[in-house]
Amino acid sequence: xxxxxxxxxxxxxxxxxxxxxxxxxxAIGSALACCQVLRAxxxxxxxxxxxxxxxxxxxxxxxxxxxxxxxxxxGYEAAIILECDSVHRTRLExxxxxxxxxxxxxxxxxxxxxxxxxxxxxxxxxxxxxxLAREAGARFSPEIATCLYTAxxxxxxxxxxxxxxQHTFALAQELVLAGADPAHCARSIYFAHSExxxxxxxxxxRNLKTEGHLAWTWVSHEHMQRWAAKDEDCEGLVNYVLSxxxxxxxxxxxxxxxxxxxxxxxxxxxxxxxxxAERFGGGGHECASGCPVDGPLASAVREVLQRLRxxxxxx
Ligand SMILES: [Mn+2]
Numbered sequence: 001x002x003x004x005x006x007x008x009x010x011x012x013x014x015x016x017x018x019x020x021x022x023x024x025x026x027a028i029g030s031a032l033a034c035c036q037v038l039r040a041x042x043x044x045x046x047x048x049x050x051x052x053x054x055x056x057x058x059x060x061x062x063x064x065x066x067x068x069x070x071x072x073x074x075g076y077e078a079a080i081i082l083e084c085d086s087v088h089r090t091r092l093e094x095x096x097x098x099x100x101x102x103x104x105x106x107x108x109x110x111x112x113x114x115x116x117x118x119x120x121x122x123x124x125x126x127x128x129x130x131x132l133a134r135e136a137g138a139r140f141s142p143e144i145a146t147c148l149y150t151a152x153x154x155x156x157x158x159x160x161x162x163x164x165x166q167h168t169f170a171l172a173q174e175l176v177l178a179g180a181d182p183a184h185c186a187r188s189i190y191f192a193h194s195e196x197x198x199x200x201x202x203x204x205x206r207n208l209k210t211e212g213h214l215a216w217t218w219v220s221h222e223h224m225q226r227w228a229a230k231d232e233d234c235e236g237l238v239n240y241v242l243s244x245x246x247x248x249x250x251x252x253x254x255x256x257x258x259x260x261x262x263x264x265x266x267x268x269x270x271x272x273x274x275x276x277a278e279r280f281g282g283g284g285h286e287c288a289s290g291c292p293v294d295g296p297l298a299s300a301v302r303e304v305l306q307r308l309r310x311x312x313x314x315x
Contacts (some may be wrong), residue, residue, distance in 0.1 A: 002117055002128075002131060002132060002135055003135075004115050004117070005132065006101065006132065006135055006136060007131065007159050008078065008099070008114075008115050009038065009041070009043070009078075009080075009101075009136075009160065009311050012043070012074075012077040012078050012099075013043055013044060013077060014043070014045075014074075014076050014077045014078075015035075015038050015043055015044065015045040015046075015076060015077065015078055015079070015080055015117075016045070016046055016072060016074075016076040016078070016079040016080070017031045017034055017035050017038075017045060017046070017078060017079070017080045017081075017082065017084070018031065018047065018049060018050075018080075018084075018090050018092060018095075018099075018116035019031050019048045019049065019080055019081065019082045019083045019084050019090065020083060020084040020089040020090060021049075021050045021051050021089060021090065022051055022058075022157070022231070022232075023049055023051060023053070023054070023059060023288055024067060024154065025084075025150055025151050025153070025155060025189070026063045026083050026124045026125050026126055026151040026152075026154060026155035026227035027082065027083045027084070027125075028049075028053060028054075028060065028066075028147075028151070029057070029060065029123040029126055029147040029148060029149075029150045029151025029152075029154070029272070030062070030082045030083055030103075030124070030128075030129045030148070030151050030259075031047045031049070031066075031082050031083075031148075032060055032061065032063060032066070032147040033126065033129050033130075033133075033148045033151070033230035033278055034080060034103075034129045034132070035047045035065075036061075036062065036144045036147070036189075037129065037132060037136065037138045037144065038140065038144060040139045040144075041135075041136055041138050043309065044064075045107050045278075045297055046067055046069045046076075047065065047066045047067065048061075048068075048069050048072060048092065048218075048278060049066055049067070049068060050068070050069070050070065050090060050091040050092055050192065051068065051091075052068050052088065052124075053066050054232040054235070055192070055194060055230075057134075057150070057189075057191045059192075060146065060147055060188075061144075061147060062143065062148060063160045064139035066130065069092065070091075070092065070093060070181070071093040071094045072092055072093065072095055072098070073094070075221075076098060077099065077100055077293075078098065078099040079095055079098050079099070079100050079101070079293040080101045080102075080103060081095075081101070081102050081104075081113060082102075082103045082104065082122060082125050082129070083102070083103075083104055083105070083106075083125040083173055084104060084155055085104060085106060085109050085110055085112070086110065086112050086143065090103075092281070095167060096145075096248040097246070098103055099114055100112070100113035100115075101114065101115045101116075102115070102116045102117065102118065103125060103128050103129070104115050104117075104118050104125060105118070105119055105120060105121075105122035105123070105125050105127070105128060106117075106118070106285065106303075106310025107125060107261040107285075108171055110173075114226045117240055118274070120225035121154070121164050122155065122239055122310075123155065123156055123164060123165075123167070123168050123171075124149040124151055124152050124155035125151065125155075126147075126149075126152045126155065127150075127152065127171055127203070129148060129177070130171060130174070134241075136308045137280075140178045141178075141179065142178065142179025142180065143179075143303075144173045144178070144186075144232040145176075145179045145180040146179065146180045146181070146276055147177050148180070149172065149175040149176070149182065149185050150185045150189065151212035152168070152171060152172060153172075153177055153185055153186065153189070154189060156168060158186070158190075158250040159172070161267065161287075162287070168197065170195050171218075171255070175226065178291060186216075186284060192285070193233075194229075194230075194233055195227070195228040196229035196230070197229070197233040197234075197237075198235045199223075199227040199229070200219050200223065200224070200229055200234060200237060200309035201237055201240065203219050203223045204217045204218070204237050204240070204241070204252065205217070205227045205240065206284070207219070208241065209246065210244065210246075211233040211259050211281035211305075212246075213246060213247055213249060213270075214247065214248070214249050214250075214251075214305065214308055214309065215241045215242070215247040215249075215250050216241065216250065216251040216252070216253065216301060216304075216305065217237075217241055217251075217252060217253070218253035218255065218261070218297060218301075219234065219237075219250070219253075219254055220255045220297075221256065222255075223255055224255070230267075231254075231290045233238055234252070234254050234262075237252055237264075238250050238251070238264040238265075238266050240267060241266075241267060242266045242267075242292065242300075243289060246272050247268075248265075248267065248268050248271060249266070249267045249268075249273060249288075249308050250265070250266045250270050251263055251264070251265050251266075251305075251308065252264040253293075253297065253300055253301065253306055255295065255297070258309075259296070260292055260293065260295055261292070261293045261297070261300045262290065262291075262292055262295075263277075263280070263282070263290060263291050263300070263304055264288075264290045265277055265285070265288070265289045265290065265291075265295050265304075265308075266287065266288055267283075267286065267287045267288075268287070269286070269287060272286045273286065273287065273288070273289045273306070273308075274286050274289045276304070276308060277289035277290055277291040279289075279291075279307055280292065280293055280303075280304070280307075287310075299315055
């Protein structure tokens with residue numbers, strides 16, 4: 001619980017903060033904000049991530065201080081793992097024998113750490129970091145508010161996803177009062193794409209296929225190379241497929257250099273796509289998941305669609 005987390009923080013001086021590999025807005029924003037909260041409490045803290053900060057989050061306050069590494073070095077007294085359901089998903093080595101604190105809002109969150117604060121009612125991990133900061137009485141700077149607002153905005157799909165309620169807006173209000181600028185945060189995320197991303201979207205829309213409540217598309221490795229696209233340029237393209245009114249489930253296939261495919265699955269809620277992804281050795285949430293599938297494209301699509309047609313249903 002929150003009190004246990006605070007007690008463990010108060011006992012120590014040097015902290016490492018991290019989150020899952022291929023970090024999203026909640027992972028980055030919450031880790032950056034939590035790091036500043038700890039520093040405001042007089043602690044030493046560093047954010048260490050396995051992957052680079054994606055382009056759209058690079059303008060967040062203190063994003064330039066994020067350390068990218070495969071292995072943890074240094075005398076940290078504890079590691080705080082945010083928005084992440086296992087040590088493995090951080091893809092960082094050297095965490096195993098450290099004192100671990102987990103802060104997560106996922107319903108699938110497992111108590112893998114020494115101290116676990118998992119609150120599935122929190123709409124984003126950012127909400128939990130906000131509560132931690134307030135409980136600690138830490139000075140709440142505009143920079144911290146900006147990181148948390150960005151995390152909240154992205155993790156709620158710009159306040160559109162299931163679970164958004166009056167508390168979400170109350171939190172947004174607190175963050176704006178503390179100095180977050182909503183228009184600036186939105187601009188940095190939604191009007192900051194690379195050209196490559198739009199070129200990939202072009203190919204994805206050209207390749208779009210639909211079948212009843214299912215829709216899917218793909219981009220080839222060759223197309224990725226032609227536009228010097230990075231993995232992160234594919235982020236969110238699946239949502240365009242899901243935006244079709246009749247579509248309940250969308251799949252996006254990205255060809256990897258080795259000819260396999262990375263599949264992103266999205267659901268509007270009637271089908272649990274986490275369970276489908278798990279069948280292929282992936283995972284995620286009911287409405288957003290991912291998995292690897294062997295190529296070539298035709299067989300990858302056939303296998304995934306077979307599962308999607310069959311269910312299993314959430315209801
Ligand atoms: Mn989150």
